[in-house]
Each structure stands twice: as structure tokens, then as C-alpha cells.
Amino acid sequence: MPTSSRVTIRDVAALAGVSHQTVSRVINGFERVNPETRQRVEAAIAQLDYRPNAIARSMAQGHTSTLACIAPNLTDFTFASIIEGAETEARRQGYFMITASASEPQAFATLIEQLVGSRRTEGLLVINPYIDNRYEFLPANVPTMLVGAHARDLTSGSVMVDENDAGRMATQHLLDLGHRRIAHITGPLVEDCTQDRLSGYKAALQAAGVAFNPDLVIEGDWSATSGYQSLQSLAEREVQFTAVFAQNDRMAVGAIRALREMRLYVPDDVSVIGFDDMPLASYFDPPLTTVRHDVFCTGCEAMRLLIQAFEHPGSPPQQVLLPAELVIRHSTKFSKEN
Amino acid sequence: MPTSSRVTIRDVAALAGVSHQTVSRVINGFERVNPETRQRVEAAIAQLDYRPNAIARSMAQGHTSTLACIAPNLTDFTFASIIEGAETEARRQGYFMITASASEPQAFATLIEQLVGSRRTEGLLVINPYIDNRYEFLPANVPTMLVGAHARDLTSGSVMVDENDAGRMATQHLLDLGHRRIAHITGPLVEDCTQDRLSGYKAALQAAGVAFNPDLVIEGDWSATSGYQSLQSLAEREVQFTAVFAQNDRMAVGAIRALREMRLYVPDDVSVIGFDDMPLASYFDPPLTTVRHDVFCTGCEAMRLLIQAFEHPGSPPQQVLLPAELVIRHSTKFSKEN
DNA sequence: ATGAAAGCGCTAACAA
DNA sequence: TTGTTAGCGCTTTCAT
Numbered sequence: 087m088p089t090s091s092r093v094t095i096r097d098v099a100a101l102a103g104v105s106h107q108t109v110s111r112v113i114n115g116f117e118r119v120n121p122e123t124r125q126r127v128e129a130a131i132a133q134l135d136y137r138p139n140a141i142a143r144s145m146a147q148g149h150t151s152t153l154a155c156i157a158p159n160l161t162d163f164t165f166a167s168i169i170e171g172a173e174t175e176a177r178r179q180g181y182f183m184i185t186a187s188a189s190e191p192q193a194f195a196t197l198i199e200q201l202v203g204s205r206r207t208e209g210l211l212v213i214n215p216y217i218d219n220r221y222e223f224l225p226a227n228v229p230t231m232l233v234g235a236h237a238r239d240l241t242s243g244s245v246m247v248d249e250n251d252a253g254r255m256a257t258q259h260l261l262d263l264g265h266r267r268i269a270h271i272t273g274p275l276v277e278d279c280t281q282d283r284l285s286g287y288k289a290a291l292q293a294a295g296v297a298f299n300p301d302l303v304i305e306g307d308w309s310a311t312s313g314y315q316s317l318q319s320l321a322e323r324e325v326q327f328t329a330v331f332a333q334n335d336r337m338a339v340g341a342i343r344a345l346r347e348m349r350l351y352v353p354d355d356v357s358v359i360g361f362d363d364m365p366l367a368s369y370f371d372p373p374l375t376t377v378r379h380d381v382f383c384t385g386c387e388a389m390r391l392l393i394q395a396f397e398h399p400g401s402p403p404q405q406v407l408l409p410a411e412l413v414i415r416h417s418t419k420f421s422k423e424n
Numbered sequence: 425m426p427t428s429s430r431v432t433i434r435d436v437a438a439l440a441g442v443s444h445q446t447v448s449r450v451i452n453g454f455e456r457v458n459p460e461t462r463q464r465v466e467a468a469i470a471q472l473d474y475r476p477n478a479i480a481r482s483m484a485q486g487h488t489s490t491l492a493c494i495a496p497n498l499t500d501f502t503f504a505s506i507i508e509g510a511e512t513e514a515r516r517q518g519y520f521m522i523t524a525s526a527s528e529p530q531a532f533a534t535l536i537e538q539l540v541g542s543r544r545t546e547g548l549l550v551i552n553p554y555i556d557n558r559y560e561f562l563p564a565n566v567p568t569m570l571v572g573a574h575a576r577d578l579t580s581g582s583v584m585v586d587e588n589d590a591g592r593m594a595t596q597h598l599l600d601l602g603h604r605r606i607a608h609i610t611g612p613l614v615e616d617c618t619q620d621r622l623s624g625y626k627a628a629l630q631a632a633g634v635a636f637n638p639d640l641v642i643e644g645d646w647s648a649t650s651g652y653q654s655l656q657s658l659a660e661r662e663v664q665f666t667a668v669f670a671q672n673d674r675m676a677v678g679a680i681r682a683l684r685e686m687r688l689y690v691p692d693d694v695s696v697i698g699f700d701d702m703p704l705a706s707y708f709d710p711p712l713t714t715v716r717h718d719v720f721c722t723g724c725e726a727m728r729l730l731i732q733a734f735e736h737p738g739s740p741p742q743q744v745l746l747p748a749e750l751v752i753r754h755s756t757k758f759s760k761e762n
Numbered sequence: 763a764t765g766a767a768a769g770c771g772c773t774a775a776c777a778a
Numbered sequence: 779t780t781g782t783t784a785g786c787g788c789t790t791t792c793a794t
Binding site: 145 | 786787788789790
């Protein structure tokens with residue numbers, strides 16, 4: 087069995103005693119081929135270990151069967167899971183996926199230009215498109231799905247968690263435990279998911295008849311350090327609270343660290359709820375109560391819609407909201423004030 | 425400015441009043457082009473917003489400028505970091521990278537076949553190639569770099585941490601603190617890095633004149649759960665130890681959880697050292713002493729060598745060992761027995 | 763049901 | 779320095 091794949095359709099044709107076109111028909115599963123001819127061709131393909139050249143096929147067909155996924159980075163657990171979901175779905179449907187990270191808008195712009203300008207890819211999956219205004223560089227002429235943000239004019243749609251409901255759910259959990267002064271550490275305010283979670287927080291407070299206090303809200307940047315610093319800032323301003331809702335688990339962990347340094351124990355003195363249910367969330371001290379969402383599934387769904395948008399141009403933009411669920415562990419507890 | 429990129433080299437040629445070949449020369453930065461002609465061509469390119477079609481170029485040149493990276497999954501922090509490093513280096517050198525995960529050998533084989541058989545990619549970066557015998561499916565006719573394992577015959581080389589030295593270093597740290605009975609939770613024994621770290625462990629013991637005790641060694645599977653279970657197994661067998669060296673941080677965290685349930689406190693009763701310095705390692709309780717290695721850099725280096733292997737066929741296989749460093753936090757302490 | 767011809771957009775080789 | 783001619787390996791059209 088020859089190991090080289092430099093065998094072409096013509097070699098197969100010659101061996102089978104047919105035209106190269108007939109070989110093409112067999113490869114592509116065309117119906118109108120004489121069964122006997124088909125067999126001869128298939129035998130020749132097997133004998134020569136022929137495999138079609140994807141590039142030549144792309145050239146002739148005018149499309150590449152390749153999609154791209156761009157994230158601010160590849161190591162954030164939620165991004166990585168989205169990518170894994172997207173890649174799995176892409177391959178399930180016969181596409182390959184180029185993965186790339188762009189940490190800042192200029193790199194993002196260059197990347198888009200290379201990917202789309204060269205017609206290397208049929209569509210784009212963009213994770214977190216609203217940090218540092220990078221959405222300004224989104225292309226208009228290529229199917230584009232957004233993950234973790236709402237769709238804008240020129241996109242084919244978006245997939246995100248029902249952030250509003252998730253934020254409401256987290257806050258409600260703390261309210262149910264009797265907490266009334268709930269500090270809220272958000273992500274960067276420019277991101278859609280931050281705003282939506284904040285809306286959910288406000289909605290839950292309002293429904294419970296608790297006045298919204300802006301002093302309790304602090305903007306973080308998703309890092310554990312920012313969670314830590316947010317708590318310090320609260321303490322410096324002598325803001326009173328009995329619970330903390332952090333918009334991700336890393337900030338929650340940072341907050342817990344800061345609280346401990348202030349000799350405040352979680353959950354006895356202060357309750358803390360996170361968001362994401364990151365790996366090992368249950369291994370922190372205390373095991374983290376959090377909001378779980380299926381981020382692998384988010385990636386699958388986004389890719390599914392991207393492929394749909396590519397294969398059926400002109401179909402209306404899709405906006406998908408995925409559900410989240412509360413995971414109660416040991417970082418939240420009844421308020422002592424009750 | 426036309427937004428469509430369906431403009432071809434011939435359109436540019438027509439507008440500039442030259443042959444398409446001259447346009448090709450300008451695009452490719454060929455020297456021997458009359459400066460004035462060049463300017464006319466560049467003006468035409470700008471006017472038509474022409475961008476070369478990467479697929480056509482691949483077709484004509486016979487190569488794709490695309491590499492592939494395959495990992496068991498995309499969410500493991502070390503894999504994700506390697507991928508990020510590899511992708512960054514690839515793009516820096518003008519290549520794109522297809523990323524894919526294959527959780528089991530059959531999926532791996534299929535993936536390789538699709539990627540390589542179709543001649544879609546110039547080379548392969550394979551992360552953790554020795555789990556479940558997937559290395560059997562490595563292709564012989566394409567440059568292949570291994571990450572996290574030693575190179576075998578048919579590969580172009582490998583990049584990994586100096587695992588032996590790292591294992592020795594971790595063990596030595598515990599020995600320096602006076603520990604003599606050091607439990608060792610390994611990764612799967614089929615993996616090279618597991619074996620090397622184990623060798624380092626043995627070497628350090630031997631150098632310190634401490635007899636190797638096989639009862640102290642337990643095979644884990646990298647998961648926190650396996651770290652937890654390993655400790656339980658040790659306890660059930662009533663094996664005595666004052667310190668634990670876990671081959672990754674997740675297992676270390678699991679071990680700490682198990683110890684706590686046995687009312688043994690880290691580091692007062694038992695010291696624990698991990699491996700990897702995963703994100704938030706410093707946020708666990710207690711903050712984890714561990715062995716840090718630059719995993720992004722590992723990815724960069726592997727990609728650099730892969731591209732080298734592709735661009736200079738016939739050059740000898742490279743074997744790179746990267747250094748690791750000890751990070752001392754609060755999960756290790758002097759042995760009480762001293 | 764099969765084959766011949768043309769062409770996808772580019773580069774390589776040769777000619778002028 | 780520039781243009782012409784051939785392809786890269788495949789699919790698409792149009793004959794047969």
C-alpha cells in the first residue's frame with residue numbers, strides 16, 4: 087500500500103480504465119454510475135490508496151469547509167470549553183476549525199483580515215466580541231456568530247446564557263437565605279453578559295422589595311485579584327453587606343481570600359456566590375455555591391447556527407439563550423441578621 | 425471600495441495594464457519589477473481592494489500554510505496553554521493552525537486520516553501522544569512533533585519539561601524539610617512524563633539515602649478525584665507518610681481534601697506538593713507549593729520546531745527539554761518528626 | 763452512463 | 779523587466 091498521497095484522480099482513472107470524471111462521480115457518491123464501473127473505480131482507489139486532495143476540491147468548488155473561532159485567549163476555561171464544543175460540532179458536520187486568539191483589537195483586526203480576506207474560512211465564531219471595541223472589526227461579508235454577547239446588525243446571530251435570569255437566580259438564592267445587603271462584583275461593564283447579570287441582580291432585588299444601592303456594586307475584570315481588590319474597596323468605604331454575588335468564580339475566590347484576611351468567614355459571616363462552576367469550584371474552601379451553565383453546549387450551538395447561516399444564506403439571524411442552574415455548595419448560608 | 429473579494433489577479437492586471445504574472449510578482453515581493461509598474465499595480469490592488477486567494481495559492485504552490493494541533497481535550501489548562509503558545513508561534517510565522525481534540529484513539533485515527541489524507545495540513549503537533557496507545561496512528565509521511573512525551577522513531581522530535589529534574593526537585597524540597605516517608609501520586613504510568621517524574625522522585629530519594637518504598641507510590645489519572653482516592657487507599661492500607669508529592673495540582677488538591685477528612689491538616693500534619701502551578705493554585709487552602717513550568721513556551725517551542733521540520737526536511741529530530749522551577753507556598757512545612 | 767473540455771485563481775518555467 | 783504558456787487536482791458543463 088503506497089503511503090504517499092500524491093496519487094491523483096487521473097491515476098485512479100487510468101488504472102480503472104475510465105475517465106477521471108467518472109472517478110470524481112464515484113468519490114462524490116453520484117447515483118448515475120454503472121455499479122460495475124463503480125466497483126472497478128473503488129478497487130483502483132483502494133489499490134492506489136487514493137484520497138481526494140481537499141485543496142483542489144476547495145479550489146474547484148469555491149469553498150473551503152473551514153471555519154474559524156476567535157477568542158481573547160485560549161486558556162480561560164469558559165473560552166476553552168466553547169471552543170471544544172464548537173470544534174466538535176464543526177467536525178461532526180464535516181468542517182475543520184481554525185482556532186486563534188487575539189488579545190487586543192489590533193491583533194483581532196489583523197487576524198480577521200488574514201482569515202477572511204484570503205477566503206480561507208467560510209465563517210467566524212467570535213467569543214466575547216465586546217471587549218475593547220473589537221466588534222468594530224467584524225466583517226460584513228462573512229457569516230459571523232457571536233458567543234457571549236448579543237447579536238448586532240451585521241452578524242448572523244448570537245448564543246449566550248440567559249444571563250439576566252442567571253443573575254436573578256443567584257441573587258434570589260441570597261435573598262431566600264435572608265440576605266438584604268448583597269454586594270455585587272461585576273465583570274467589565276462593557277460586556278453584555280455583565281450588564282445582563284447586573285439587570286438580573288436588580289430585578290431580583292426589586293421583586294423582593296429591596297432598594298438597589300449602587301455603593302454595593304463594583305466593577306471587576308474577571309480575575310481573582312479583582313475580586314480581592316473589590317472586597318478591599320468595599321471595606322475601605324465601610325460599606326455594610328452580608329453576602330457577595332460575584333459574576334464569576336475566580337472573583338468569588340478572590341473575594342473569599344480578602345474576607346478571610348479581614349477575619350470574616352465564609353459562609354458564617356458572609357455568604358459568597360460565584361458564577362460558571364469552574365473546575366475544582368467544589369475544591370475551594372469552602373466549596374463554592376455558584377451558577378452553572380453548559381459552556382460546551384454553548385459552543386456546539388453557536389457552531390451549529392454558524393454552519394446553518396453559511397449553508398443557508400439569507401436566513402434570519404438567530405438569537406439563542408441557554409439556561410443556567412444554581413449549584414448550592416457551602417459558601418452560602420442563612421443570614422445571621424434574621 | 426468594493427467589499428467583495430471576488431476580485432482576481434487578472435482584474436488587477438487589466439486595470440493596471442500589465443499581465444497577471446506581473447501582478448503575481450508584485451504580490452510576492454519579487455525584486456525584478458520596474459518601480460513604476462509596481463506602483464501602477466499597487467494602485468490597482470488598492471483600488472479594487474484585491475486580496476490574494478489563499479486556496480488558489482495553495483493549489484499552485486502545493487502547500488497549505490496550515491498546521492494542525494491535536495490534544496486529548498481543549499479544556500485542560502496545560503493543553504490549552506500549549507495550544508495558545510503553538511498558535512501564537514504559528515501565526516507569527518505566517519501559518520494558520522487547525523485545532524482539534526480527540527478523546528479516544530479511534531477518533532484520533534480518523535482525525536489524522538482526514539487531516540493528513542486530504543493534504544490539508546503540513547504538519548502535526550500532537551499533545552500527549554501516549555495515552556491509550558494513540559501514537560500507533562501517527563502518520564509516517566508528515567512532520568510530527570510530540571508535546572509532553574519523548575520522540576519515537578517516526579517523529580520529527582519532541583518538546584517536554586525536564587520532568588526527571590522537576591520530579592527530583594519536588595522530592596528534594598520535601599527531603600530538605602526533613603520528610604523521609606513521601607507518598608507519591610503519579611499520573612497514568614503509560615505516559616512518559618509520569619515515568620520521568622517518578623524517576624526523579626526515586627533519584628532524589630536515593631541521593632538522600634532513603635530507601636524507595638513501592639507502597640508509597642499510587643497511580644492516579646490526573647483528576648482531583650483520583651488524588652482523593654489515592655489518599656484513601658494509602659490510609660486503608662495504613663501506609664505511614666508525612667508528605668505527599670502529587671504529579672499535578674488537581675490531584676494535590678484532591679489529596680488535601682482527603683487528608684482534611686481524616687483530620688490531618690496541611691501543612692502541619694502532612695506536607696503536600698503539586699505540579700504545574702495551575703491558575704488559582706495560590707488560592708487554594710492552603711496555597712499550593714508546586715513545580716511551575718512555562719507551558720505557553722512549550723507550545724511555542726514545539727511549533728517552532730515543527731515549522732523547522734517542515735521547512736527543512738531531513739534535518740535531524742529535535743528533542744527539547746524545558747526547565748521547571750519550584751514555587752514554595754504554604755502546603756509544605758518542616759516535618760514534625762525532626 | 764460516460765467522456766471531453768473548460769476553468770477555479772494562482773505560480774512556475776520559459777521566452778522575449 | 780515583462781509576457782506567454784502550462785499546469786496544480788479537482789468539479790462543472792456540455793456532449794455523446
